[in-house]
Amino acid sequence: MAEKKITLEQVRHVARLARIDLYPDDEERLRTDMDQILSYVDKLGELDVNGIEPTVQVGESGAPMRSDEVTNSPNAEAMLANAPVRHRGYFKVPKIIE
Amino acid sequence: MSNEAYEAVIGLEVHTHLMTKSKLFCGCSTEFGRAPNENVCPVCMGMPGVLPVLNRRAVELAVRAGLAAHCEISPRSIFDRKSYFYPDLPKNYQISQYETPVCRGGYIEIQSGDGAPKKIRLVRIHIEEDAGKNIHEADASLVDFNRSCVPLIEIVSEPDIRSAAEASAYLHELRGILRYIEASDGRMEEGSFRCDVNVSVRKRGVSELGVKTEIKNLNSFRFVEKAIEYEVNRQIATLESGSRIAQETHLWDPVREETRPMRSKEFANDYRYFPEPDLPPLLIPPAMVEEIRRAMPELPSDRRARYIRDFGLSSYEAGVLTAERETADYFEGASVGLKNRRTAANWVMTEVLRIANETGQQISEALPSAREAGALLAMVEAQQISLNAAKTAFAAMIKSRKSAVETVAELGLAQVSDTVAIASACDKLLAAEPEKLAEYRAGRDKLFGFFVGQVMKAMGGKANPKVINEILKQKLAG
Amino acid sequence: MSSSTELNRLTIADAAALLHKREISSAELTRVCLDRIAAVEPQLNAFITVTQKAALEQADAADRRIKGGDAPPLCGIPLGIKDIYATKGATTTCASKILSNFVPPFDATVIAKLRGEGAVFVGKTNMDEFAMGSSTENSAFGPTKNPHDLTRVAGGSSGGSAAAVAAGECLGALGTDTGGSIREPASFCGVTGIKPTYSRVSRYGVVAYASSLDQVGPFAKTVRDAAILLRALAGHDPHDSTCSARPVPDYERALTGDVSGLRIGVPKEYFVAGMDPTVERAVREALKCYEAMGAKLVDITLPHTSYAIACYYLVATAEASANLARYDGIRYGVRAAAEDMISLYEMTRAQGFGAEVKRRIMLGTFALSAGYYDAYYLKAMKVRTLIRRDFDCAFEDCDVIVTPVAPTTAFKLGEKMNDPLTMYLSDIFTISVNLAGLPGLAIPCGYDANGLPIGMQIIGAPFAEETILRTGDAFERSGAVIPRRPAL
Ligand SMILES: [Mg+2]
Numbered sequence A: 001m002a003e004k005k006i007t008l009e010q011v012r013h014v015a016r017l018a019r020i021d022l023y024p025d026d027e028e029r030l031r032t033d034m035d036q037i038l039s040y041v042d043k044l045g046e047l048d049v050n051g052i053e054p055t056v057q058v059g060e061s062g063a064p065m066r067s068d069e070v071t072n073s074p075n076a077e078a079m080l081a082n083a084p085v086r087h088r089g090y091f092k093v094p095k096i097i098e
Numbered sequence B: 001m002s003n004e005a006y007e008a009v010i011g012l013e014v015h016t017h018l019m020t021k022s023k024l025f026c027g028c029s030t031e032f033g034r035a036p037n038e039n040v041c042p043v044c045m046g047m048p049g050v051l052p053v054l055n056r057r058a059v060e061l062a063v064r065a066g067l068a069a070h071c072e073i074s075p076r077s078i079f080d081r082k083s084y085f086y087p088d089l090p091k092n093y094q095i096s097q098y099e100t101p102v103c104r105g106g107y108i109e110i111q112s113g114d115g116a117p118k119k120i121r122l123v124r125i126h127i128e129e130d131a132g133k134n135i136h137e138a139d140a141s142l143v144d145f146n147r148s149c150v151p152l153i154e155i156v157s158e159p160d161i162r163s164a165a166e167a168s169a170y171l172h173e174l175r176g177i178l179r180y181i182e183a184s185d186g187r188m189e190e191g192s193f194r195c196d197v198n199v200s201v202r203k204r205g206v207s208e209l210g211v212k213t214e215i216k217n218l219n220s221f222r223f224v225e226k227a228i229e230y231e232v233n234r235q236i237a238t239l240e241s242g243s244r245i246a247q248e249t250h251l252w253d254p255v256r257e258e259t260r261p262m263r264s265k266e267f268a269n270d271y272r273y274f275p276e277p278d279l280p281p282l283l284i285p286p287a288m289v290e291e292i293r294r295a296m297p298e299l300p301s302d303r304r305a306r307y308i309r310d311f312g313l314s315s316y317e318a319g320v321l322t323a324e325r326e327t328a329d330y331f332e333g334a335s336v337g338l339k340n341r342r343t344a345a346n347w348v349m350t351e352v353l354r355i356a357n358e359t360g361q362q363i364s365e366a367l368p369s370a371r372e373a374g375a376l377l378a379m380v381e382a383q384q385i386s387l388n389a390a391k392t393a394f395a396a397m398i399k400s401r402k403s404a405v406e407t408v409a410e411l412g413l414a415q416v417s418d419t420v421a422i423a424s425a426c427d428k429l430l431a432a433e434p435e436k437l438a439e440y441r442a443g444r445d446k447l448f449g450f451f452v453g454q455v456m457k458a459m460g461g462k463a464n465p466k467v468i469n470e471i472l473k474q475k476l477a478g
Numbered sequence C: 001m002s003s004s005t006e007l008n009r010l011t012i013a014d015a016a017a018l019l020h021k022r023e024i025s026s027a028e029l030t031r032v033c034l035d036r037i038a039a040v041e042p043q044l045n046a047f048i049t050v051t052q053k054a055a056l057e058q059a060d061a062a063d064r065r066i067k068g069g070d071a072p073p074l075c076g077i078p079l080g081i082k083d084i085y086a087t088k089g090a091t092t093t094c095a096s097k098i099l100s101n102f103v104p105p106f107d108a109t110v111i112a113k114l115r116g117e118g119a120v121f122v123g124k125t126n127m128d129e130f131a132m133g134s135s136t137e138n139s140a141f142g143p144t145k146n147p148h149d150l151t152r153v154a155g156g157s158s159g160g161s162a163a164a165v166a167a168g169e170c171l172g173a174l175g176t177d178t179g180g181s182i183r184e185p186a187s188f189c190g191v192t193g194i195k196p197t198y199s200r201v202s203r204y205g206v207v208a209y210a211s212s213l214d215q216v217g218p219f220a221k222t223v224r225d226a227a228i229l230l231r232a233l234a235g236h237d238p239h240d241s242t243c244s245a246r247p248v249p250d251y252e253r254a255l256t257g258d259v260s261g262l263r264i265g266v267p268k269e270y271f272v273a274g275m276d277p278t279v280e281r282a283v284r285e286a287l288k289c290y291e292a293m294g295a296k297l298v299d300i301t302l303p304h305t306s307y308a309i310a311c312y313y314l315v316a317t318a319e320a321s322a323n324l325a326r327y328d329g330i331r332y333g334v335r336a337a338a339e340d341m342i343s344l345y346e347m348t349r350a351q352g353f354g355a356e357v358k359r360r361i362m363l364g365t366f367a368l369s370a371g372y373y374d375a376y377y378l379k380a381m382k383v384r385t386l387i388r389r390d391f392d393c394a395f396e397d398c399d400v401i402v403t404p405v406a407p408t409t410a411f412k413l414g415e416k417m418n419d420p421l422t423m424y425l426s427d428i429f430t431i432s433v434n435l436a437g438l439p440g441l442a443i444p445c446g447y448d449a450n451g452l453p454i455g456m457q458i459i460g461a462p463f464a465e466e467t468i469l470r471t472g473d474a475f476e477r478s479g480a481v482i483p484r485r486p487a488l
């Protein structure tokens, strides 16, 4: 069997970075899927891209800039309306430990 | 082994809010102190589908900072996404700049310990958005996004700083510059000017860098100094005991006056920076740089030089007057109509700074306007009032907010230079004190002061002392 | 005139004419669509939310506006809106559990534009969760079925919109296209769909999947209708920094029917072994038809085509991994019960996202992570440059490029669900167009032995929407293919 592109340990690390809790069944399943996709993606290795500029965007160049004006008026209620848990005008979360 | 065998290697990362009316990527107000989540919109709350649009003023202020710090301005810079999960970060990525910041290089000049100038080099200045604020309660944390997306610049120094005192000098100089160019209000307590410190130590003579720790949560200049001192000593003690320094992020605990490792950074950060696809590159053509340069207010170092060159002030005086832009502006405002700028310089360095210090208020809040101060000083120069009378008038003006002319008149502080009135007072005195007069004429010169004092008393303290002197001398000579 | 129960079969152009002549009312037209929705939805599942009440109010308002004279072309026209568009006051789920309760306090720019035109929104259409998929099977609300064969997929990710138009539930619909998500379902359902040039239409308020690839576009029954819709959608938006300020042409005026002298590029890489021979035959027939109309066929090559999928799945997933980080259960959406912050994130996202979304977030996170950035993400961005250059070269020799939309017709439900890579490969002919930022039009060009529609793709140079619409319209006018209505 070909060399693994990604190990279970790496899958767990990536899941931690992405903040997704993986169920034990998921881990191996994801590892296999990612392995398959990464092996496929390996075909890019056939191409010599030395000196080729990366294409990050395909739109027009130059970020437009807006003038420094306050165009929004306070509307806390509308902004809080979707909050899963709110408290005195704040979004409430479990206590954060710094 | 003593601490002298080691040297500290310190680099600072300063984050400062830019003084814009609206946020970096949306039209929400940046006003401080609003009720929670009032200054928010779908964009700065990271709602699904929203996109950033760059604030031109923020770019201009960042370029100003770069020009003030002798940086190279990038004609094309890139925004990147910096990914990490934190409740105050709405998109769970921060739009920042990574490989291609808006400004590169440059330096800030400080006075080092021996008074010699020293350049602290900069790595970069980049634009980024601020996060919201977490408030910690007993059993939960609360999130307010008012500050989310407020424009920041991050100013990263090279590790050129060697002591807590140099760090403090650098911060004061940087803050002064940013305030002069109206980029930042420099308010550390309100969190609009923040500083993270990277500290390592190494044996003197060694060129490679030691393992560094990063210290966060420093919200006053004093804490920066204390934290650096604490951390340098801790690292030296650690090394001396044979242990190694761990590369960690520490928090400054202002109550215990010590640093401690942060618990939330359990596993190494991997920010996964990549170019922000929602913002095309930021283009700053040379013409735009020139336009920004032309609109830039005078820098503190330039003002200092001008005061020495044009006003004949000493380097020390020029330094005191230019330390804050407000002080310098006040000085210049007050000295406009004066014969001698030094009159205003002395006044500002003594009276104005003393009062501002005592009240703990800004000059603009605590004191009469610079114009009125100038009017008062003009009266001193014209010998219409005494310096003491001017102090009395100034104190009254602070309370009444009345003009200098009005105040001097109301309090009857104008000096009497009327020679006839003074001569008559002298005559009366000499007639009433024949023995003292005889003693004086017999050679007791010391009595001259007595005669002056008595005439002044008789004139209700308002006579011009110079005129009294002249008249008395004539009369005593007989 | 058609009987009132058939009003939903009208094209937008015809319905608008009748509305303006006041021969029909928008209320009538909307009610017919809503009735059709009620009748077929149990089998089709093209909609996640049907906004019946709001639609009827919009229809009444449109009727008043038409009465007042000078109403815009889309006034009173019932449309389906992919559930990826923020619609103020109406749930916007992106077919995800994690957003199943999200009610945006704002409208996407294109939604605001359509409201301004007086269009009627009959509901929010089904899709692959966060637009990740090619079959609309990755929906938290169940798959959409193909109206031509209920055992088959509608295509994806905008499958609900394509199926809704094909089934006559609305006269037109909005989709989004990141790797083929408009063109592939249009092809599978036998309708017209256009993915405009990147930056032609604002993305503001469109839930982002892969920001540098996502584009907004319409579905319709005809090329003319697509042109009418696109004109309403396109144009500058100060809320989208990537949106072009170029003026928007009157696309309908470009539909002259004339293709004489048009140089049609035929890329050899798009007619390959393994593809469904009936699909190839149908597209080749269409090319002959163009030749007969005076167009010239040019053999071209797009040599990096076979790298497009690999490139796409790195670029798209990398961007997606950041775009989807905001779904954390703090400000909106569904939150899992948890004691501490880390668990709150991890449980919320584990429970809220479906398998394919997790797979892509994981892949993208990996591609950007320390030590892998250069080998995966950066490499893909460089290959993207090569793919783009292929098209630049090709367009020196031709005016449009014609290819199949997909290598097959609609596949069976469940057929590719357990094999992500095979599913990804169904986008092989559409993905390059997104990587290069080009406009692409999908129109029906025939039917296979099972009566399933076959789609033809017409690709243009940047901002050449007029040319590809004219090319598509000319084929439609030729009468070479008579569109078939689903039996449903
Ligand atoms: Mg920063």
Ligand SMILES: [Zn+2]
Pocket: A072, B023, B026, B027, B028, B039, B040, B041, B042, B043, B044, B045, B149
């Ligand atoms: Zn905002």
